[in-house]
Amino acid sequence: MTLLPVSFGLLLGLACLLLLASPWPYLAPFVLAGLVGMAVLYRRPVWGLLGLVVLVPFEGLFRDYELSGAKLVGAGLILVLVLQLLQRRLPETRLGSNLWRALLPFLLCVLLSLAFSENLEVSLDNLRELAIGMTLFGITLLIGRELNLLLLCRLLALSVAATSAIALYSVKYQVGGRAIGLLQDANYFALLIAVAVPPALLLLLRAKGLAERLLWLAVLVVLFAGMTKTDSRSGLLVVLLTCAICAWHHRSRLRLIRPRHLGFVMLGAAIVVPLTVATLPDAYIERIKLLGALSSGVNAHQDASLGRRASYVVVGTRMIGDAPLLGAGPGTFPLHYAKTGYAKAFNEGFSVPDLYRRAHNTYLELFAEVGIPGGLAFVALILMGLRNFQCARRAWLAAGDQSRADLATHLGLCLLSIALFLLFLSIPNHKYLWMFLALSSVLRLQAEGRELPWKAS
Template structure:
């Protein structure tokens, strides 16, 4: 096994070189260049699997950019990269043996495995077997994310890099969203969910660099903005740069017209402010933020205020009532199958049941339940819900343990920032079906990796 990865990388290099040579001789220069770049990437990934994980973390948010760059491939670039990263782990097996052993005992991953096992049992009784199997395939690929993070993010520096990716991708998506709004186009988004959504005022919305719908894309951006804000408040390091990221991200959250993200951001920002209420810089920073908010008021579209006013009945918006109907249907379905649920993905199938035809907002097209927690209970029942919630609770407990007993100041700051970011994401998930969103699995994985690095640092000390 120690000679496996040099043998494979050597074989890949030879095979790739021949392919590039043949493509060049055939006169297809773009193909030759593309093959050469792909070859170098594969060799680098096999030699250093963390590069694959870092790229997966980037594409977990910027999936629209990924599809634009690699949409010509016969399979998803994300799945292909995940497979290559797993292969690289296998080839580096002896060196990563302890990491793999720790990952298999990690509570976050064990809870995820339990959810998948319960999902298979629940799928047996599901009415729509095809939909259940499709959702289980998603679940298995998502479970791979925290496993890869715990195995490969095995140093504080690597964990810090993944946290930086959360902020950097939020800034990148925010800039793309701003460009979309200014130009009135969709630069990267391709999916129907990302390109057809509009506000009730008729203003076109953008998902930025994500291919999720604009509201879900805003929840991903929210994580990076909150992490940057918390980090900037905890330490002086890179404070100016992080506050710039917060300003850019906040502007993009406004232009996303996502009410759930606005509500969650407001709550978490108040909590962060309360945490630092006794700091010397609290009053000056609060004053500066207030001045910036006042200065930005003329730049905020009037449609944004109209959309927020729907919270208080100030604007007619049928989507709020429709989402309440989703929850009513979800509660009814949960009471009918409380232990194992309807089966993975089967809420969409039961949503169109004629029994619910008289409820306001019910459509003939299947819709997802816009509440991650109730959605999990409806699909997987109390048993599956217990496993999923255990995964999220374990992630929060890991971060709390690092904050109470940090091996370094940097790790404490990262834990505080990540805890606020995860809390903001879990809060906004009250209004979104995020159980199959990549961040729902990536963030607990980073929390577990940070906790493991902190524990190893103490053991080494």
């Protein structure tokens, strides 16, 4: 054992003894638990990354506390990786990625916008949130090579499905009849479900036994039921699109269907389709029908949600026109929106007015807050990540490795789901976004033979 881990362990031990002699001796066992946790993370840092993936759907449980499981695991993982970099147990070359070509200009634009921000305090707080999400980008680049991707798919699908099941059967985790899971917004919950569907589909297709197939089929049913309960129209569209892309990727499997199987397929469709329509809430169906009226313009009286989103576009466009190069400053969109008449017209607050609202469109918000160059750099970053997954898929298909090509496709669909949801939510700091961006780079390097071989299962 090297000097740094020994010194760290001695410091923690000393802290434990000091707590035993302090007025708070009950905190001493937590120091020991932290020491054990740090030792585990030091030996298996990839477990910390998997733990963060699992904890994302449960973050709402700790929103009233200063400390949470995700913060503790994240801080411990960062400390462990810094120690390993200093000890050269991890090569610095792992941080290499083609995404830096878009990420560095984006960060430069953010910092320049911060320097000329209209409200420095708000911008610093916004930058802090962005930095927390981006930390996962570096973590995944460093240890993503050791990540068991099938285990990642299992944990992601099961954790989101668990919160979906909780939301379906507990009114406590619903607002206005809409499921929010353990989060604060139904659309954010719909995002998690949309991200979890492609891994669940992959696991269903790869299942070998009947029990395993039934398990992942049940997970998919729970996820689709949870999506229906969120009443999220954007979420439904994203899930349908990803399912269509999955069907196209696996189109060769359709050749296995023989004429004698068509009767069972038609019978299943005759049962599932009417049952799905019958179980959809009437309010959800009406919300979906209103999307068909968009061709004739947005009517705020018919659908306040669409009217509110149209007002975000108006305010954001105005901000871009006023400061096209550097924007108004990170996090300043709500300040501009609160000054408009739209804020009062679409106010949803009752006892406390809800005037400071985000753009609910990450791309629009970034163009308005950090300027056109910064917005274009962020869009380029997303496109490059999707391109990485596409290149990895093609490389493995060319090598005849269908298993890894399937993994690249379904993980790429996770990033695609997030990229589409960025049109409906302001989530530039989402942990899954930065993790899948880093994974896209890791998989492309591996697929093109520039990394050591890895195991898919």
